[in-house]
Amino acid sequence: xxxxxxxxxxxxxxxxxxxxxxxxxxWHDLFDGKSLEGWRATAHPESFNIHENAIAAGGGPMAHLVxxxxxxxxxxxxxxxxxxVKALPGSNGGVFFHTESQEGALKKGYEAQICDTYPDKxxxxxxxxxxxxxxxxVADGTWFEYSIRVHEKQITISINGKPIVEYExxxxxxxxxxxxxxxxxxxxxxxxxxxxxxxxxxxxxQIKLLDSK
Numbered sequence: 001x002x003x004x005x006x007x008x009x010x011x012x013x014x015x016x017x018x019x020x021x022x023x024x025x026x027w028h029d030l031f032d033g034k035s036l037e038g039w040r041a042t043a044h045p046e047s048f049n050i051h052e053n054a055i056a057a058g059g060g061p062m063a064h065l066v067x068x069x070x071x072x073x074x075x076x077x078x079x080x081x082x083x084x085v086k087a088l089p090g091s092n093g094g095v096f097f098h099t100e101s102q103e104g105a106l107k108k109g110y111e112a113q114i115c116d117t118y119p120d121k122x123x124x125x126x127x128x129x130x131x132x133x134x135x136x137x138v139a140d141g142t143w144f145e146y147s148i149r150v151h152e153k154q155i156t157i158s159i160n161g162k163p164i165v166e167y168e169x170x171x172x173x174x175x176x177x178x179x180x181x182x183x184x185x186x187x188x189x190x191x192x193x194x195x196x197x198x199x200x201x202x203x204x205x206q207i208k209l210l211d212s213k
Contacts, residue, residue: 028071030189031055031083031205038069039191043103047193054086054203057093057193064190066101071207077186078210080149085114086201089140092118093200094128096190097148098183106190108181112148112157114200116140125157125164129179137164151210153184 030038033053041048047060057065068074076097087093092115099109113126116136122128123136137159138144147158157165169184191202 025208027206027208029206030067030069030071031203033203036065038067039065040068040101041065042101042106042190044193048191052201052203054084054201055191055205056199056201057191058088058091058195058197058199060193060196062105062195063193064096064101064106065193066099066188066190068101068188072209074188075186076150076189076207076209078151078212080147080208080210081189081206082145082147082208083205084143084203085146086143087114087116087118087124087140088199088201090118091116091140091198091200092120092194093198094192094194095146095148096188096192097150098185098187099190100187101190106192107178108185109187110155110182110184111192112146114146118194118198125159127155127157127165127167129176130173130182131165131167133164137162149210150184152212155184 042064044061044063047063048065049056094111094113096106096109096111099106111128113122113124113128115123117140121134122132124138126132145160149156153169155167156163175182
């Protein structure tokens with residue numbers, strides 16, 4: 001009887017630790033709200049600063065700020081990423097995932113667009129060059145919650161809790177020249193500084209790791 005109680009107690013402790021450490025409802029902070037610790041610019045670090053307790057991306061040459069922190073060893077496959085975003089008037093930006101660090105345009109992985117009034121037909125919420133929308137659901141200068149969920153072959157982009165794009169990657173995706181690596185695999189998360197005249201703010205950046213099937 002005593003041995004059974006020990007086994008039961010051990011199982012309860014194990015399940016408690018699993019619920020605390022491995023449950024899908026655990027959110028992890030990727031940004032501390034005050035510094036760029038855990039993030040690294042691919043080039044032009046002057047294009048990234050802290051403003052209003054947010055990462056300010058823009059005001060300099062195009063570059064990408066890549067998460068290199070400890071969560072999942074900065075290598076993500078199945079996840080839900082959420083953050084608060086604000087684009088200043090006329091700005092362009094984007095959130096990359098399943099990508100890898102390199103100078104210039106990021107070739108690997110997908111981009112979730114941020115673009116309200118900037119002259120680009122791919123507006124906020126677009127899965128760039130894969131499933132684009134032509135009208136932004138938000139206005140410049142307004143904070144909104146941006147969510148990107150990836151599970152196996154499914155991608156869902158939501159704004160303020162409303163799904164904007166729901167995409168399932170086919171077995172043999174067709175991609176235009178230069179976008180051949182726009183595919184699901186695994187990889188890093190990156191924020192884009194698009195150009196010197198653009199400025200996009202990102203804060204409350206959190207990720208939830210999802211189990212595989």
